Amino acid sequence: MRTGQELELVHLTKRYGATVAVKDVSHVFSAGTYVCLLGPSGCGKSSTLRMIAGHEDVSEGAILLDRTDISLLPPARRGTAMMFQSYALFPHLNVRDNVAFSLRMKGTPKAERDAAADEMLELVDMTALAVRMPAQLSGGQQQRVALARALVTRPKVLLLDEPLSALDPFLRVRVRGELKRLQRELGITFLHVTHGQDEALALADEIVLMNDAVIEQAGTPRDIFAEPRTEFVARFMGGHNVLDVNGHRCALRADDVRFGPEGTEATVRTVEYQGAHVAVTAEMQGTEILAHLPEAAFFAAPKSPGDAVRLTWDEGRLHRLQA
Numbered sequence: 345m346r347t348g349q350e351l352e353l354v355h356l357t358k359r360y361g362a363t364v365a366v367k368d369v370s371h372v373f374s375a376g377t378y379v380c381l382l383g384p385s386g387c388g389k390s391s392t393l394r395m396i397a398g399h400e401d402v403s404e405g406a407i408l409l410d411r412t413d414i415s416l417l418p419p420a421r422r423g424t425a426m427m428f429q430s431y432a433l434f435p436h437l438n439v440r441d442n443v444a445f446s447l448r449m450k451g452t453p454k455a456e457r458d459a460a461a462d463e464m465l466e467l468v469d470m471t472a473l474a475v476r477m478p479a480q481l482s483g484g485q486q487q488r489v490a491l492a493r494a495l496v497t498r499p500k501v502l503l504l505d506e507p508l509s510a511l512d513p514f515l516r517v518r519v520r521g522e523l524k525r526l527q528r529e530l531g532i533t534f535l536h537v538t539h540g541q542d543e544a545l546a547l548a549d550e551i552v553l554m555n556d557a558v559i560e561q562a563g564t565p566r567d568i569f570a571e572p573r574t575e576f577v578a579r580f581m582g583g584h585n586v587l588d589v590n591g592h593r594c595a596l597r598a599d600d601v602r603f604g605p606e607g608t609e610a611t612v613r614t615v616e617y618q619g620a621h622v623a624v625t626a627e628m629q630g631t632e633i634l635a636h637l638p639e640a641a642f643f644a645a646p647k648s649p650g651d652a653v654r655l656t657w658d659e660g661r662l663h664r665l666q667a
Contacts, residue, residue, distance in 0.1 A: 349375050349410035349500045349533070350373065350374065350375045350408075350409075351408070351501055351535070352371070352373070352409075352411075353369050353370055353371050353372075353392070353396075353405065353407060353408075354406040354407075355368050355369075355370055355404060355405040355406070356369045356370070356392065356395065356402065356404070356405035357369070357402075357404040357405050358392075358395055358400060358402065359403045365388050365391040365557055366391050366392050366395070366557050367388075368405070368558070369388075369405075369557075369558060371559060371562060373533060373552075374533075376531045376532060376533060377533055377534075377550055378527045378533075378547055378549045378550075379533065379534065379536065379548060379549065379550045379551075379552060380536050380538055380543070380547055380548035380551050381393060381535065381538070381552050382538055382539070382540075382541065382544040382552065382553045382554070383539065383560075384539060384580065385539060387555050387557070388554050388557040388558070389554045390506075393426075393503050393505055393535065393537050395407065396501070396503060396535065397424055398414075398417065398419035398424070399419065399426070402415045409422065409424070409500060409501065410500070420450075423499060423501065424500065424501045424502070425495065425497050425499035425502055425503065426504075426505065427490050427491055427493075427502065427503065427507055428490070428505055429505045429506045429507065429509055430510075431487060431490040431510075432490070433478040433486060433489060433490060435477065435478050435479060436477075437477075437478075438475050438476060438477055439465065439470060439474050439475065439476050439477075439478070440458060440461045440462065440465065440474040440475065441461075442478065442489055442493055443461035444458060444460065444496065445493065446493065446496065446497055447460060447496060447497070460496050461474075461492070461496060464492035464493075464495050464496045465489075467492065467495070467526065467529075468489075468491055468522070469488070470485065470488050470492065473485065483512075483515070484511060487507065487510070487511065488522075490507075491523075491526070495526075499532065501533045501534075501535060502527075502534050502535070503537075504534060504535065504536040505537050506538055506539070507519075507523070508520060516543075520543060520547055523547065524546075524547055536548075541582055544565065545569065548565055549564070550563065550564060551563065551564070551565055553568060553577060553580070553581075555576050555580070560573070560576055561573045561577050568581060569583070572595050572663070573665065574665055574666050575593055575595075575665050578665065583634075584596065584597055584634075585597075585598060585633050587631070587662070593664075593665045593667070594662040594663060594664050594665060595663045596663070598623070598636040599621070599636040600657050600661040601634070601635035601636070601655055601656075602635070602637070602656050602657060603635070603647070603653050603655065604654055604656045606656060607654035607655045607656030608655050609628070609652065609654055610653050610654070610655050611626060611627050611650065611652055611653070612624060612626050612647050612649050612650060612652075613625045613626060613632065613649055615648065618636075620638070621638055621642075622637050622638075622639060623635070624637060624647065626653055628655055633655055635655065
């Protein structure tokens with residue numbers, strides 16, 4: 345059930361002196377969806393998030409939440425809440441008091457704010473640790489407390505600034521599942537900044553991929569991966585080759601490349617076992633081609649660096665890119 349409110353950026357621009365961090369960005373984020381702002385360092389995604397949160401001033405443009413311009417409002421009055429990468433828990437407050445802190449600042453009576461904090465702690469499965477101090481918690485537990493603290497104000501939009509980056513890979517996969525579950529249960533919009541392609545593909549209803557201060561492409565994870573519009577998108581998302589075909593740039597998914605008795609001659613350069621598939625890079629007429637071969641198919645006729653192979657693919661699988 346979607347209960348969130350639509351968020352819209354209207355010609356949003358952010359300048360730091362002569363540097364343009366975000367350039368004339370317009371986009372509508374549908375209510376009650378999980379959106380990942382994805383892109384390399386310096387692309388403008390964090391500046392965009394911080395402007396929405398009210399932690400950076402808007403140079404030009406507007407930020408609309410439920411059709412109301414919030415760009416000049418202080419952070420506490422915007423209807424948004426932000427979960428920071430560092431978690432920023434108060435070391436001298438226990439878990440419950442950390443979660444309740446913003447309500448305390450608003451003058452909410454103690455019994456009421458403690459009840460609200462306990463409700464959020466139950467939501468993130470941290471009730472049993474309510475009286476512990478932050479130093480007594482693991483990284484994953486601190487992350488849950490920070491999430492509960494952000495949610496206790498009942499925001500219309502939750503903003504997450506690389507919330508999984510401090511976690512080890514195993515815990516990161518587990519916690520992202522919890523984030524998705526919470527978003528679906530609460531029905532509010534989650535706007536999550538990340539530079540991790542796998543993270544965005546796993547979590548998002550919509551990926552907004554930024555590059556050089558603008559939105560390069562937005563769409564469902566499947567659309568972004570299967571139908572990249574530009575060479576940047578194809579290369580950044582990974583798992584694609586970019587080829588010149590009849591004067592056009594085309595993307596070819598690595599899992600569409602095969603070895604066979606016929607095809608173009610190539611020489612194997614690298615072989616990486618990656619579980620369900622084997623990633624093989626081969627040099628073909630001066631161009632490196634990446635092939636993701638099913639594990640069983642590769643080991644039926646394994647190859648090593650230096651081996652000669654023939655590469656083939658279905659020409660219908662080539663995806664033409666915009667210039």
